[in-house]
Amino acid sequence: AQSVTQLDSHVSVSEGTPVLLRCNYSSSYSPSLxxxxxxxxxxxxxxxxxxxxxxxxxxxxxxxxxxxxxxxxFHLTKPSAHMSDAAEYFCVVTLVAAAGNKLTFGGGTRVLVxx
Amino acid sequence: NAGVMQNPRHLVRRRGQEAxxxxxxxxxxxxxxxYRQLPEEGLKFMVYLQKENIIDESGMPxxxxxxxxxxxxxxxxxxxxxxxxxxxxYFCASSPGANEQYFGPGTRLTVx
Numbered sequence: 001a002q003s004v005t006q007l008d009s010h011v012s013v014s015e016g017t018p019v020l021l022r023c024n025y026s027s028s029y030s031p032s033l034x035x036x037x038x039x040x041x042x043x044x045x046x047x048x049x050x051x052x053x054x055x056x057x058x059x060x061x062x063x064x065x066x067x068x069x070x071x072x073x074f075h076l077t078k079p080s081a082h083m084s085d086a087a088e089y090f091c092v093v094t095l096v097a098a099a100g101n102k103l104t105f106g107g108g109t110r111v112l113v114x115x
Numbered sequence: 116n117a118g119v120m121q122n123p124r125h126l127v128r129r130r131g132q133e134a135x136x137x138x139x140x141x142x143x144x145x146x147x148x149x150y151r152q153l154p155e156e157g158l159k160f161m162v163y164l165q166k167e168n169i170i171d172e173s174g175m176p177x178x179x180x181x182x183x184x185x186x187x188x189x190x191x192x193x194x195x196x197x198x199x200x201x202x203x204x205y206f207c208a209s210s211p212g213a214n215e216q217y218f219g220p221g222t223r224l225t226v227x
Binding site: 042104 | 119146148150156157158159160163170171174206208210215216217218219220221223
């Protein structure tokens with residue numbers, strides 16, 4: 001079984017300041033982990049993915065995430081928030097070798113960026 | 116290469132009617148997944164299909180919901196006799212078989 005917990009349902013930051021979105025996962029096997037972003041009334045866009053290669057993963061739009069097996073965490077960060085980063089972010093886990101690779105989503109973190 | 120396409124984008128149905136949601140995967144993708152997003156929640160897996168086969172339907176409600184992915188044409192998610200609790204955003208994703216799934220823009224179903 002696998003599960004994902006996003007520790008903050010809402011995060012508010014000022015433009016130009018760092019963003020930290022926290023994610024913890026539970027998985028019986030070696031997981032693949034993703035972060036997706038969803039802008040209002042839009043579909044999901046993949047920000048980055050971890051698939052057992054480098055533990056520090058760089059994604060699009062200046063985002064990166066670090067896989068820490070000892071802490072079962074995959075937190076998402078960005079050094080300097082931009083107004084366009086206001087959206088909902090989902091941490092996602094799947095099994096590397098599972099047939100079908102169905103994704104398990106966290107509850108989401110809504111990011112508000114203040115000018 | 117066009118992305119995953121879903122239609123309609125918005126669908127309004129009265130209680131008791133049927134809803135049909137369509138998903139055209141990306142070219143070359145033979146794996147399709149359906150997810151449901153209830154208001155203020157994350158996405159929940161519903162069903163995984165390959166061409167002409169349902170592989171995993173462990174997330175599908177036992178009644179009123181069905182899905183297909185025919186040899187030709189889009190994948191269809193069908194909800195019979197809709198109820199207010201079916202109001203949600205339904206997302207389709209496609210994959211060439213590897214880890215990564217590409218999502219469509221979703222269909223927002225409103226049941227009145």
